[in-house]
Amino acid sequence: MKINHLSVPTWNKSNVNDAEVLFDEISPFEPIVVPPSGVSIEVIKESCEIQTECGEELSQELEKVLPKHVFTVSKKCTSALRLDYNFKNSTSGSRIKIHALPNSELEVVMNFSSSESGTGVVQLEIVADENSKLNLVQIVDAGTKFLLVSDVGAKISSHATVKLTQVYLNGAKMYGGAFAELVGESAKLDCNAGYNLKKSELLDLNLVAIHRGKKSVSDIKVRGTLSGKSEKIYRGTIDFKTGASGSKGAESEEALLLDDTVTNKAVPLILCTEDDVEGAHGASIGRLDEKVEYYLRSRGLSDKQIRKLMTKAKIFETVKNVRDKIALDKIRELIN
Amino acid sequence: MKKKTQVSDVDTSRYDFYFDEEPKDMLKSGITPEIIDEISKEKNDPEWMREFRQNALKVYNEMPTADWWPPLDGLDMSEIVTYIRAKVRMKNNWEDVPEDIKNTFERLGIPQAERESLSGVGAQYDSELVYHNMREEARADGVVYMDIEGAMRDKRYEKMIRDYFMKLVPVDDHKFAALHAAVWSGGSFVYVPKGVHVEYPLQSYFRLNAMGAGQFEHTLIIVDEGAYLHFIEGCSAPKYYKASLHAGCVEIYVKKNATMRFSSIENWSKNMYNLNTKRAIVEESGKIEWISGSFGSHTSCLYPMSILNGKGARAEFTSISFAGAGQNLDTGAKIIHAAPDTSSYMNTRSISKSGGINTFRSIVKVTKKARGSKSSVSCESLMLDPASRSNTIPIMDVQTSFADVGHEAKIGRIGDDEIFYLTSRGLSEEEAKALIVRGFCDDVSKELPIEYAMEMNNLISMEMEGSIG
Numbered sequence: 030m031k032i033n034h035l036s037v038p039t040w041n042k043s044n045v046n047d048a049e050v051l052f053d054e055i056s057p058f059e060p061i062v063v064p065p066s067g068v069s070i071e072v073i074k075e076s077c078e079i080q081t082e083c084g085e086e087l088s089q090e091l092e093k094v095l096p097k098h099v100f101t102v103s104k105k106c107t108s109a110l111r112l113d114y115n116f117k118n119s120t121s122g123s124r125i126k127i128h129a130l131p132n133s134e135l136e137v138v139m140n141f142s143s144s145e146s147g148t149g150v151v152q153l154e155i156v157a158d159e160n161s162k163l164n165l166v167q168i169v170d171a172g173t174k175f176l177l178v179s180d181v182g183a184k185i186s187s188h189a190t191v192k193l194t195q196v197y198l199n200g201a202k203m204y205g206g207a208f209a210e211l212v213g214e215s216a217k218l219d220c221n222a223g224y225n226l227k228k229s230e231l232l233d234l235n236l237v238a239i240h241r242g243k244k245s246v247s248d249i250k251v252r253g254t255l256s257g258k259s260e261k262i263y264r265g266t267i268d269f270k271t272g273a274s275g276s277k278g279a280e281s282e283e284a285l286l287l288d289d290t291v292t293n294k295a296v297p298l299i300l301c302t303e304d305d306v307e308g309a310h311g312a313s314i315g316r317l318d319e320k321v322e323y324y325l326r327s328r329g330l331s332d333k334q335i336r337k338l339m340t341k342a343k344i345f346e347t348v349k350n351v352r353d354k355i356a357l358d359k360i361r362e363l364i365n
Numbered sequence: 366m367k368k369k370t371q372v373s374d375v376d377t378s379r380y381d382f383y384f385d386e387e388p389k390d391m392l393k394s395g396i397t398p399e400i401i402d403e404i405s406k407e408k409n410d411p412e413w414m415r416e417f418r419q420n421a422l423k424v425y426n427e428m429p430t431a432d433w434w435p436p437l438d439g440l441d442m443s444e445i446v447t448y449i450r451a452k453v454r455m456k457n458n459w460e461d462v463p464e465d466i467k468n469t470f471e472r473l474g475i476p477q478a479e480r481e482s483l484s485g486v487g488a489q490y491d492s493e494l495v496y497h498n499m500r501e502e503a504r505a506d507g508v509v510y511m512d513i514e515g516a517m518r519d520k521r522y523e524k525m526i527r528d529y530f531m532k533l534v535p536v537d538d539h540k541f542a543a544l545h546a547a548v549w550s551g552g553s554f555v556y557v558p559k560g561v562h563v564e565y566p567l568q569s570y571f572r573l574n575a576m577g578a579g580q581f582e583h584t585l586i587i588v589d590e591g592a593y594l595h596f597i598e599g600c601s602a603p604k605y606y607k608a609s610l611h612a613g614c615v616e617i618y619v620k621k622n623a624t625m626r627f628s629s630i631e632n633w634s635k636n637m638y639n640l641n642t643k644r645a646i647v648e649e650s651g652k653i654e655w656i657s658g659s660f661g662s663h664t665s666c667l668y669p670m671s672i673l674n675g676k677g678a679r680a681e682f683t684s685i686s687f688a689g690a691g692q693n694l695d696t697g698a699k700i701i702h703a704a705p706d707t708s709s710y711m712n713t714r715s716i717s718k719s720g721g722i723n724t725f726r727s728i729v730k731v732t733k734k735a736r737g738s739k740s741s742v743s744c745e746s747l748m749l750d751p752a753s754r755s756n757t758i759p760i761m762d763v764q765t766s767f768a769d770v771g772h773e774a775k776i777g778r779i780g781d782d783e784i785f786y787l788t789s790r791g792l793s794e795e796e797a798k799a800l801i802v803r804g805f806c807d808d809v810s811k812e813l814p815i816e817y818a819m820e821m822n823n824l825i826s827m828e829m830e831g832s833i834g
Contacts, residue, residue, distance in 0.1 A: 038433040039758050043728055046433075269776075271751065286766035289736070295761045301776045304748035308776040314761060315769035 030090070032083035032178065033204060033235035036266040036298055045262060045296045048204060048233045050178060052148045057095050058121035060139075063111040067104040068135065072096050077124075079154050081182030082208040082235040088180075091152050097124040102161070105134040109166075109353040114151065116143035116175065122150035129161035129189070136164040138356045143200075146174035155183035157191050159213065164192045166351050170363055171200030173228075179205040187213030187242065192350045197224040197232050197253075198363045206235035206264070211245035211276075218246070223347025224253030225340045225364065226261055226291075236280075237266040240273035240306070249280040252347060254340045255291040262294040267308050274305040282312040285343065287336055340364065392448045394577065398422060401547050404448045408514060408550065413527070421536045421546030428540040435664050435693045435724075439608045440638045446578045447548040449493075485510045487553045487569040489582055494551045503563055509556040510567055513583055516554035526554065529585055533616040533644045533672075541612045541640040545581050549614065552582035557592040557623075566595035566628070571613070573600075573637075579610040586616070588623040588651075595626040600633055600661075608663070609637045617645035619653050621675060626654040633661035635691060640666050649675030649704075656812050657684035659696050668726060670699040673707035673735070680709040685809040688721030688753070697726035697758075702735035702768075711742040714809050716802070717753035728760040729770060736767040746776040747805055 031047040038046045064070060075097050077088040100110060112125065127137060143149060149171070157163050171177050177200050185191050197203050209218045224232050238247035251263050267278035284293045299308040317339060325335045344364050351357055392400055401422050405415040430437060485499030487510070494512040503510070509522065516522040517530075536546045553569050573580045588594050600611065611633060619625045625645065633639050639662040645653040655669045671680035682698040700709040715723040729740045746755040757774045779801050787797035 037756065037758055039726060039760065040433070040728060041431070043760050043762065045760055045762075274751075284763075286763065286768070289733070289766045291764075291766060293761075293763045295772075297759065297772070297774070299757045299774055299776050301746070301748065301755045302751075304751045304753065304778040306777055308774075310757070310772065310774040312761060312770070312772040314763050314771075316766045 030086055032087055032180075033206065033233055033264060034084050035235075035264050035296060036237055036268060037300060039296070045264065045294055048262070050176065050204060052150070052176065053120040055091065055094050055120050055122040055150055058114065058116065058123045058149070060123060061113040064100065065106045065108040065110055065135075067102060067106045067133070068110055069101045069103070071099050073099055077152065077154060077182070079156070079182040079184050080208050080210070081152060081154070081180045082206040082237055083178065083180040083204070087150070087178070088152065091122060091124055091150065095122055095124045097126055099126045099128065102127065102129045102133040102135045102163075105132075106136070109136040109138045109356070111355070112137065112139045114139070114141045114149065116141070116147055116149040116171070118144045118147045120148040122152070124152045126154040126156070127163065128156045129158055129163045131158045132160045133158075134162040136166065136353055138166045138353050139168070140359065141167065141169045141171055141177055141179070143171040143175045143177070145172035147172070148176045150178040150180070152180040153182070155181070155191060157183065157185045157189040159186045159188055161186075161189045163190070164350060164352065165194065166353065166356050167195045167205070168356065168359060168363075169195075169197045169200050169203055169205070171203070173199070174201050176202040177204065179203075181205075181207035183207060183209040183218070185209060185211050185213065185216040185218060188215045189213065190217040190219065193218070193220045194348055194350050195222040196344060196347060196360055197222070197226070198360075200230065202231045202233075204233045206237070208235075208237045208239075209247070210239045211242050211247060213242040214244055216242045216245045218248070219350065220247070220249045221347045221350060222251045223344045224261065225344060226253065226255045226259035228257040228259065230259045232261045234262065235264045238268065238278055240267070240269045240276040240278060242273060242276070244275040245273060246276065247278040250347075251281070252283040252343045254285045254287055254336070254343055255293055256287040256336070258290045260292040263296070265295075265297040265310075266300065267298070267310075268300040269303045269306040269308060271302045273303050276303070277307045279309045281310070282314070283343070284314045285339055286314070286316055392446060394446045395443045396422065396425070396447060396544065396548065400447065404548060404550065407448065409518070411517070414517065418547050421543050424536050425540060425543035425547055428537065428543055430540050434666050435695050435722075437638060437664065439663065440610060441608070444577055444607065445610050447581065448550055449578060485567045487512070487567075489551045489569065489571045489580070490574060494553070497553070499567070500565070506561045506563070507558040508561060508563055509554065511554055513552045513554040513585055522554065522556070525556070525587070526585065529587065529616065529618060530583070531614070531616070533618070533646055534614055534642050538642065542614065542642050545583070545612045545614045545642065548579070549581045549583045552584045552613070555586040555594065555596065557588045557594045559589045560591040562593040563595070566597045568597040568599065571598070571600045573609055573611065577607040577609065579612060582613045584613070584615040586625065587618045588620060588625045590620045591622045592620070593624045595628065598627070598629045600631045607636065609634070611637055611639045611641060613641045615641075615643040617653065619645060619647040619651040621649045621651060623648075624652045624654070626656065628656040630658045631661060631665075635661065635663050637662040638664050643667070643669040644672070645670070645680075646672045646674050647678040647680065650677040651675060652679040653681070655680075655682045655684070655698065657682070657696070658809075659684070659686040659694050662694070663692060665694045665696055667696045668699050670701070671709065672701045672703060673709065674703050676704050677706045678704060679707065682709075682711045682713070683809050683812045684713045685806055686715045686723055688715070688717050688723045690719040690721060693722040695724040695726060699728045700730070700740065702729070702731040702738040702740065704735060706737040707735055708738060709740045711744070712808060713744040714805060715744075715746045715755060716749065716805070717746070717755045718749040720752040722754040724756040724758060726758045728762065730762040731765060731768045731770060733764045736765050739769045740771070742772040744774045745805070747802070748776070748778050
């Protein structure tokens with residue numbers, strides 16, 4: 030199955046137009062759910078209502094076999110909704126929808142851990158109504174032979190904000206990202222993705238922001254370190270549709286390559302059919318700056334310590350929007 | 366006196382004239398083995414070239430058109446005439462060129478440019494070169510600038526052509542490269558010997574006069590060790606109601622310590638499908654500089670590629686494209702860092718207006734062998750109205766940690782703050798916009814020789830302060 034399609038295809042020989050994944054029939058997986066007050070839950074059979082980054086083919090497969098858990102947020106919640114996935118040695122999946130009603134607020138923490146091998150597929154739909162605020166945190170700590178597909182779609186209404194933090198720390202093959210439509214005026218997407226890739230790990234990211242509402246704002250930041258024989262591909266799209274006047278979109282990427290055997294691909298697209306917008310992209314890919322390295326060495330740090338420090342720095346910068354203490358402690362524990 | 370301050374579409378009226386073709390000069394339209402054989406016969410191809418063309422036709426028939434290209438719906442290949450017989454054999458004396466062809470190039474200013482600022486000129490009219498000449502100084506230095514078909518039949522260069530022809534751009538590179546290989550006609554061969562610095566540029570000018578025709582010239586350039594060459598390519602055609610096709614090919618070999626600058630001012634008519642292929646391979650400490658101005662054509666797919674194959678090799682790509690009403694310009698560059706300590710720089714500007722579509726597409730690949738390499742890409746796009754479109758689609762593929770790759774892109778319209786500042790200094794809003802657009806193009810136009818920068822300014826019709834009466 031092909032997923033993570035690039036918004037506009039380009040040279041086929043570059044192998045960036047999509048990703049191919051293979052897995053067996055998916056059985057339903059029930060995450061451990063800790064809901065705060067103000068969040069109601071129901072389980073329904075419903076097709077995926079919004080576009081997600083993996084594409085329609087995956088949605089159709091999941092609809093056939095998985096029910097959808099719908100979490101409706103009706104007020105400003107002070108504690109987080111926690112969804113803990115501890116996948117076993119099989120192919121399983123889950124479909125979630127989070128609907129933030131007008132003026133509501135919620136932080137959602139999704140932990141993905143697993144046994145050594147297996148496959149996990151999680152689809153998340155986010156509907157953020159007017160003036161709502163949703164802070165989504167996804168932490169990936171899967172097994173060394175585990176394949177994880179995290180498929181996210183979001184529809185963001187007027188004056189609503191979705192902050193998305195994705196931290197990829199362990200897993201053989203990790204496919205992630207998000208497809209966000211900023212449909213309302215002044216809708217906002219703030220996306221931070223961080224990674225620490227080692228050995229032969231693969232991260233395939235597809236982050237898409239579609240601007241439809243006037244004065245909508247998107248900011249996508251992707252940063253991390255690659256070592257060993259790890260491989261990463263980042264597809265990013267900021268797409269300004271006609272009518273999205275006054276909108277701003279920015280995407281940036283910082284990839285620190287720690288070993289000579291890594292592969293890093295980046296495809297940051299800006300598509301524009303509206304003239305009254307500002308779109309920008311910046312990327313910096315390579316080794317550690319010589320001056321920074323010299324300074325750190327002069328302070329007595331060894332190679333190993335410098336690598337660890339830089340990895341931590343990238344991850345901690347990624348999680349600056351995370352408020353949930355349990356989530357932050359887990360990230361610290363994993364990165365240490 | 367009023368001042369003209371609007372940004373107009375590119376004015377192509379200067380190029381919009383033609384002379385009737387005799388039907389007997391044209392082969393049948395379409396692409397069949399028989400037509401390919403007829404082209405081979407017309408050209409008196411050696412046997413290896415005849416076989417090469419037929420094999421390329423098979424590849425062309427089997428290959429699909431790239432699915433990511435802009436739509437080519439208006440291009441009916443069965444209607445395209447791939448070869449038009451020359452009225453005369455190629456001349457080395459301008460006075461011997463037939464009057465109508467001579468008039469064409471004189472109206473385009475080619476002979477004047479040759480006299481004033483060029484080392485040599487080649488002029489192709491439809492399928493064949495009609496004129497080729499070079500200054501005596503360059504000839505004395507051993508520089509070869511001749512028609513490529515003549516070089517293929519010349520014992521001195523035959524082996525060189527066989528060794529280099531379509532080796533850099535393989536026949537199966539893409540569908541229109543295969544078509545080019547099957548029906549190619551005309552074009553230039555340039556060889557600059559070791560250590561020779563060609564003082565003035567060489568220029569080839571391509572003019573497609575016939576309606577519903579294709580032009581498939583092949584340019585092969587070899588700049589030997591330590592040499593320098595500036596080569597300029599200009600293209601134009603009158604506008605017809607039927608689609609035309611340009612599927613030329615440029616192959617450039619830049620040897621150790623050599624430098625090659627390839628400037629291209631493309632102003633095809635708005636019914637032209639410009640599906641050209643350009644590629645350079647650069648050896649140790651060599652340098653390729655691409656300067657590209659894309660103004661014409663209905664649809665363009667053009668991505669010059671630089672393969673940095675020797676230690677310390679460098680590539681620079683500077684381009685500007687202007688897409689007006691009905692135009693879809695899909696342009697950019699490809700740079701492959703395949704050796705240590707190589708470096709590259711891309712700097713592009715695009716302007717979209719009146720519903721025109723500009724797409725910047727690039728790839729920078731740093732292979733495992735390219736330790737210590739650096740690359741920087743900067744692309745800026747300006748949209749002058751909400752009917753237009755602008756896209757940037759860059760790829761960065763880095764396979765070694767000992768590399769520094771940077772990329773920055775911006776899309777937007779002219780900023781309100783900039784206009785506010787300039788109007789506060791006494792300029793009208795229109796004058797302020799015009800000034801900003803001129804400044805936007807400046808980085809690129811300053812890279813061109815002065816006469817071509819002026820030509821480019823004319824092409825864009827940004828005569829912001831010119832009188833309109």
